[in-house]
Amino acid sequence: MDSDPVGNNILMQLVLLLCLTAVNAFFAAAEMAIVSVNKNKINMMADDNNKKAKMLQRLLKEPTKFLSTIQVAITLSSFFASASAATGISKPLGALFLKLHIPYASQISLIVVTIILSYFTLVFGELVPKRVALQKSEGISLAIVKPVHVFSKIASPFVKFLSISTSIVLKLLGMHNEDLEERVSEEEIRSLIETGQENGVFNEYEKSMIESIFEFDDKLAREIMTSRTNVYAIDINEPVADYIDELLETRHSRIPVYDDEIDNIIGILYVKDFIVEARKVGFEKVNIKSILHKPYFVPESKNIDELFKELQESKQYIAVLIDEYGGFAGIVTVEDLVEEVMGSIDDTGDEEEPYIEKLDSKSFLLNGLVTIADLNDELDLDIVSENHDTISGLLIDMIGIIPDEGDNRVVNIDNLTFKIEEIKDKRIERIQLTIEDKKKTESEDDEESED
Structure with missing residues (x-):
């Protein structure tokens, strides 16, 4: 067959x-x-x-x-x-x-x-x-x-x-091959982390921390800095007696020191050095200039991953950021950098007031530094500003000047009434927000147009 x-x-x-x-x-x-x-x-x-x-x-x-x-x-x-x-x-x-x-x-x-x-x-x-x-x-x-x-x-x-x-x-x-390989591996790791969390290998905090490590490499110093308006600094030309109480009460351990104007930072004062010197000669007789540490200047556009390495290698705790015009932009500390990965570190000395405090159903007390985006999210508002991040910046722009202390101006935006409550160091510290009913506001506008 x-x-x-x-x-x-x-x-x-x-x-x-x-x-x-x-x-x-x-x-x-x-x-x-x-x-x-x-x-x-x-x-x-x-x-x-x-x-x-x-x-x-x-x-x-x-x-x-x-x-x-x-x-x-x-x-x-x-x-x-x-x-x-x-x-x-x-x-x-x-x-x-x-x-x-x-x-x-x-x-x-x-x-x-x-x-x-x-x-x-x-x-x-x-x-x-x-x-x-x-x-x-x-x-x-x-x-x-x-x-x-x-x-x-x-x-x-x-x-x-x-x-x-x-x-x-x-x-x-x-x-470039290097860029492509880094991006692919990062995406793969992110995918594994996502899968790991779904399967119970990572909890939410661990997942968030690992993702923060990836983001750490992409952020610039100016994104996490304490801006110049919020930095506590002292003028070398002022008598020690004028600021000694503030200096001893501050929760900061390192203070920028300037000469005449804030853009001219000449050194960093360590509070512990001040106290040691004060025990020798008396608080009001301390020669601040003699105990200053050399400031570590970096451009505000520096990547925070590089900045962290530099601070570690130079054994520095604080970096003074300089803007593109050579002016003082703000500061970044090692603690700020660590918080980018670990999350907020609550210091026992930190007594931070809430950025948005509810007074009643229609009134709120705002910190001037609250961002417009956070305010919109928290109170379900629709405030739009292309040029300003914070509510205080928006109000100053609408007023046209920086209000003096005691100036309680009122600014209206649609059905929102902003009343300035406190001004300090040429900055709006606190604002009272009252939210009116939209229908009521529209009817009042109609009456005004009829008149």
């Missing part, structure tokens, strides 16, 4: 497809296992002279090269699987459909084979091996590291050629 050549051919093609799917599964599992393996554990095993762990260490040091090798293997196996299915299976299947008088037999057979092949490749060549590798990353990564290492040596010329080609294309597009 003669064997069926068509049947034998299909059987061989199926065996080939099975082998190619197994290759795909092997490299998919390798990728997931090595990427998700506990690196600290591998480092400890390498320190104990585990050869496979050392080999794995080398792979992890060059993730781009390793991932490119894996991608080449997966792409080639998928390509050959598709080509094999298209030539060896879809043609006999098309002939069968033709015998059954099915229209567009060859096209339909190709679509059917592609769908079936895609299903099996995705399930058995990608999803299942990756899921298994994720659960047993350490064992699998150590088991497959040798064959992956050998294949990476074989595929090295091709991978290098692809890397050079990719770099050329990226340069033509005005992009």
Whole structure:
């Protein structure tokens, strides 16, 4: 009895497809296992002279090269699987459909084979091996590291050629490999954090802290500084007796000192140095200039990640920020930088008043530094200002001048009435806000227009 050549051919093609799917599964599992393996554990095993762990260490040091090798293997196996299915299976299947008088037999057979092949490749060549590798990353990564290492040596010329080609294309597009790799890895980590929180690995606070670390690298010093209007500073030319009470009562341990005008910062006074010196010569006889520390000047546009490193290296606690015109913009302390990651650190000396205090159903007492955005969110308002961040800045712009102390002007914006309650150091400290009923305000406007 003669064997069926068509049947034998299909059987061989199926065996080939099975082998190619197994290759795909092997490299998919390798990728997931090595990427998700506990690196600290591998480092400890390498320190104990585990050869496979050392080999794995080398792979992890060059993730781009390793991932490119894996991608080449997966792409080639998928390509050959598709080509094999298209030539060896879809043609006999098309002939069968033709015998059954099915229209567009060859096209339909190709679509059917592609769908079936895609299903099996995705399930058995990608999803299942990756899921298994994720659960047993350490064992699998150590088991497959040798064959992956050998294949990476074989595929090295091709991978290098692809890397050079990719770099050329990226340069033509005005992009850089380093920027792209950093962005991709950050997005992947953020995704893992999100998944970790959903699965209970991270709580909300831990997730928020990790996200703050990423944001830390993108913020500028001026975004977190204490602005010049809110900085407590002293004039070197004033007698110590004029400010000694304020100096001893302040919760700050380091005070900027200026000469005549605030833009001319000449040093930083450490309160502890002042007290030590005062014990020797008396409070009112302290020579402030002799105990000043050199100020650490930085541009307000400096990245806070760089600023933090600089402050650590120079053993400084406070940075004096300078704007583009050379003027004093504000200060940033190490505590400010730490709070960007850890969240607010409540100091026992901090007695911060609420920015928005409810007086009754229609009246509120506002801190002049409350932002327009926060006020809108908190009280469901719709105040619009393109040029000002704080409510005090908006009111000063509408008044046209900086009010003097005791000036209790009233500013109306639609159905909102702002009354200045307190002014200090040429800055609006407190404002009383009264929210009138919108219908009432509209009816009053109509009466005025009729008159």
